[in-house]
Amino acid sequence: MNFTFSVEGGDFTNAGAASSHVKKMMKQLGVDNGIIKRTVVALYEAEVNIVAHAYNGQIVVDIEEDKIYIKLEDEGPGIPDISQAMQKGYSTASPKVREMGFGAGMGLPNMKANADILNVVSEVNKGTVVEITNFFNAQ
Amino acid sequence: MTIQEIATHISGVIVEGEKHKIDPVECAFASDLMSDVLTINTSKRIMLITGLANLQTIRTCEMSEIKVILFVRGKKVSEEMLELAQENEMVLIETPLSMYRTSGILFNLELSPVY
Numbered sequence: 701m702n703f704t705f706s707v708e709g710g711d712f713t714n715a716g717a718a719s720s721h722v723k724k725m726m727k728q729l730g731v732d733n734g735i736i737k738r739t740v741v742a743l744y745e746a747e748v749n750i751v752a753h754a755y756n757g758q759i760v761v762d763i764e765e766d767k768i769y770i771k772l773e774d775e776g777p778g779i780p781d782i783s784q785a786m787q788k789g790y791s792t793a794s795p796k797v798r799e800m801g802f803g804a805g806m807g808l809p810n811m812k813a814n815a816d817i818l819n820v821v822s823e824v825n826k827g828t829v830v831e832i833t834n835f836f837n838a839q
Numbered sequence: 840m841t842i843q844e845i846a847t848h849i850s851g852v853i854v855e856g857e858k859h860k861i862d863p864v865e866c867a868f869a870s871d872l873m874s875d876v877l878t879i880n881t882s883k884r885i886m887l888i889t890g891l892a893n894l895q896t897i898r899t900c901e902m903s904e905i906k907v908i909l910f911v912r913g914k915k916v917s918e919e920m921l922e923l924a925q926e927n928e929m930v931l932i933e934t935p936l937s938m939y940r941t942s943g944i945l946f947n948l949e950l951s952p953v954y
């Protein structure tokens with residue numbers, strides 16, 4: 701099963717809409733609740749990152765029998781140093797983003813904690829690609 | 840402790856989810872930082888105590904499987920927050936008390952912290 705969502709940078713009203721859809725789909729498919737939570741937390745952090753840090757983006761979700769694969773691709777400023785961005789507490793979030801309750805520099809580390817496989821690739825002044833894979837039969 | 844008991848002790852008003860008022864709450868977490876909320880273990884019946892009242896508060900709780908949210912310092916729930924909370928069968932409580940006072944009162948009544 702394949703789904704595509706688009707995400708607008710700066711649009712905090714709709715931030716999380718894609719994650720919400722994915723959560724409902726996984727529930728319908730009867731995926732284990734713990735795996736649903738891990739997946740949607742990682743996805744929501746990544747979705748909010750597009751809203752908070754990029755101009756626009758696309759989310760492609762592929763649900764297979766044994767796993768869910770999610771690719772988030774955005775057009776934006778990119779991340780100059782990914783290993784720095786992965787550190788807890790590192791954030792370049794604007795005051796507006798902080799007002800919304802984000803910008804603690806915890807999103808990427810939390811995505812890593814909640815994804816079986818996390819892959820982040822970025823090009824400065826072009827954009828960022830985040831890939832999340834979670835397996836349904838884990839533990 | 841039930842949702843109703845919690846509301847009573849902190850002069851709170853249940854603005855959404857009245858029908859769940861006798862449901863128990865096992866522990867609580869207080870934060871205005873949504874990225875912090877997204878890191879906690881929510882396998883128990885947990886309540887979020889927060890001063891952040893916007894749509895992302897509700898979204899964050901939806902993703903985190905948190906069903907009860909207590910808004911402190913007189914923060915008001917907006918119409919769109921209410922709708923999203925209804926969709927997710929959540930309970931929303933408002934209290935005029937501060938975050939510190941609210942947490943202190945509930946802690947003394949032995950509502951456990953998440954950690």
Ligand SMILES: Nc1ncnc2c1ncn2[C@@H]1O[C@H](COP(=O)(O)OP(=O)(O)OP(=O)(O)O)[C@@H](O)[C@H]1O
Pocket residue numbers: 745749750752753754774776777778779785786790791792793801802803804805806807808809828874875
């Ligand atoms: N999609 C993106 N485009 C551009 N920069 C990004 C993107 N995602 C993350 N970053 C950069 O990496 C930093 C760290 O991201 P992370 O998600 O860990 O923290 P945050 O979004 O700043 O705060 P939090 O996630 O705790 O709300 C961001 O502040 C930003 O500089």
Ligand SMILES: [Mg+2]
Pocket residue numbers: 745748749802803806807808
């Ligand atoms: Mg983030």
